[in-house]
Amino acid sequence: MLRAHLVEDVRRAEAAAMARLPDGALMQRAAAGLAAAVLDLLGSAYGSRVLLLVGPGDNGGDALWAGARLAGRGVAVEALLLADRVHEAGLAALVAAGGRATRDLDDLHDAPDLLVDGIVGIGGRPGLRAEAVAALEAYVDVPVVAVDVPSGVDVDTGRLDGPHVRAALTVTFGTHKVAHLVDPASLAVGALHLVDLDLDELGEPAVEALQPDDVRALLPRPGLDAQKYTRGVVGVRAGSDTYPGAALLAVSGANAGLVGMVRYVGPEHVADTVRTAHPEVVGAGRVQAWVVGPGGGDDAATMLAEASQDGVPVVVDADALAHVDEAGADWILTPHAGELAAMLGVERDAVEAAPLRHAREASGRWGCTVLLKGHHTLVAAPDGRVRVTTTGVPWLATAGAGDVLSGVVGALLAAGLEPYDAASVGSWLHGAAATQAAAGGPLTASRVAVHVPQVVRETLAGLG
Ligand SMILES: NC(=O)C1=CN([C@@H]2O[C@H](COP(=O)(O)OP(=O)(O)OC[C@H]3O[C@@H](n4cnc5c(N)ncnc54)[C@H](O)[C@@H]3O)[C@@H](O)[C@H]2O)[C@@H](O)CC1
Numbered sequence: 001m002l003r004a005h006l007v008e009d010v011r012r013a014e015a016a017a018m019a020r021l022p023d024g025a026l027m028q029r030a031a032a033g034l035a036a037a038v039l040d041l042l043g044s045a046y047g048s049r050v051l052l053l054v055g056p057g058d059n060g061g062d063a064l065w066a067g068a069r070l071a072g073r074g075v076a077v078e079a080l081l082l083a084d085r086v087h088e089a090g091l092a093a094l095v096a097a098g099g100r101a102t103r104d105l106d107d108l109h110d111a112p113d114l115l116v117d118g119i120v121g122i123g124g125r126p127g128l129r130a131e132a133v134a135a136l137e138a139y140v141d142v143p144v145v146a147v148d149v150p151s152g153v154d155v156d157t158g159r160l161d162g163p164h165v166r167a168a169l170t171v172t173f174g175t176h177k178v179a180h181l182v183d184p185a186s187l188a189v190g191a192l193h194l195v196d197l198d199l200d201e202l203g204e205p206a207v208e209a210l211q212p213d214d215v216r217a218l219l220p221r222p223g224l225d226a227q228k229y230t231r232g233v234v235g236v237r238a239g240s241d242t243y244p245g246a247a248l249l250a251v252s253g254a255n256a257g258l259v260g261m262v263r264y265v266g267p268e269h270v271a272d273t274v275r276t277a278h279p280e281v282v283g284a285g286r287v288q289a290w291v292v293g294p295g296g297g298d299d300a301a302t303m304l305a306e307a308s309q310d311g312v313p314v315v316v317d318a319d320a321l322a323h324v325d326e327a328g329a330d331w332i333l334t335p336h337a338g339e340l341a342a343m344l345g346v347e348r349d350a351v352e353a354a355p356l357r358h359a360r361e362a363s364g365r366w367g368c369t370v371l372l373k374g375h376h377t378l379v380a381a382p383d384g385r386v387r388v389t390t391t392g393v394p395w396l397a398t399a400g401a402g403d404v405l406s407g408v409v410g411a412l413l414a415a416g417l418e419p420y421d422a423a424s425v426g427s428w429l430h431g432a433a434a435t436q437a438a439a440g441g442p443l444t445a446s447r448v449a450v451h452v453p454q455v456v457r458e459t460l461a462g463l464g
């Protein structure tokens, strides 16, 4: 599991580690890891030029100490000091190693190969000062390695408020921070590298992200004595005269092999199309979970009312979301930002600016799991836990992808996973299937469903 902690937890754990380690040891570990990552990216030390952007705190200290190590390896290192006072020992080490420091942007030599953003770290407030913005603008085409976090983002929430660094690589220390995983800040992180500081006592993570091993442990798999009914039956109530295709897509997600049987309930001619495409699918009957809403149109309210009567878990998606009054504790709501905004009575922009807060709020308000779709989909449980999905590709932003997701999640729910696990594992599989289907290019939603079994196969085999 990849875990991200709040700044206060990082500070507490760092203080405990510092109490048992020699002075400055943690910063030296951080700087060594940072310098190694920068060298990796540069390829070779000699002939390379690096510019450190140095702010007032220990984040700047990390950059300066790493700069000293890089200078010692033959990199031409300059530091632009963006504060009246910077980390003294770090600055002295840089200069002693042959690096050069200035406070004047015009005093810098040729354009560097890399910028190291040591402006602010976990002590930073959102936004950047004018001098930092000017430095970044002077080198817009130069890739940036962010120290700990891209400066300017709101570390604990992932919100953006004002200018911020856009990194090609972020080298973080001890544990991940919320902004690394949660949109919109996660879009500014680039590749993410964790330098281990051996921190204990970090406590519960604020958010976490499933890794292939976690998914493997959670995936339902048939026992030797499995029968179709013991593996779970998922029912899909989706599609209408206006949107018959959504039923097909939701069924294709549900019918990716994760349950023993799939039922479809909907308009007769849509059911014909579903059975033609998926001959395994049967009609009404007992289910262990319902998927309700994709393409439901005007029928969505009736679909939801009928599904709720069974007293089994329900995945509520698309048109059905507008009809959620009271939700069962074992339900999963799967809105995108616009749908969640309508449910909460706020603007879509507000949800997009603070998806973590709104997913948590919705989960609390309806007392059930909420899966908020986005670049990094969030799954919030009513007890406060949040998982974020880091699989997937931008090509997945395509019509019908959400319908497939609801089917996959419903299948996992019917197979017996807890709602929080079903939603997060389903979203992980959906993203991984999209990456595989896209193979570096475009994809369609139907192809995502086709790739789910292969992703499951590879994950079970430990190839993920
Ligand atoms: N505590 C430790 O032992 C370790 C800390 N480390 C580094 O230390 C960092 C935290 O250091 P600090 O607590 O000194 O905090 P920062 O380096 O994040 O800087 C805080 C300072 O920046 C100012 N500031 C806040 N927001 C600003 C903004 N938007 N623009 C300009 N200035 C702003 C504050 O007034 C304060 O003086 C971590 O992110 C990490 O990089 C690492 O060396 C690992 C060990």
Ligand SMILES: [K+]
Pocket (backbone or CB within 6 Å): 059, 117, 118, 119, 120, 121, 146, 147, 148, 149, 150, 151
């Ligand atoms: K930084």
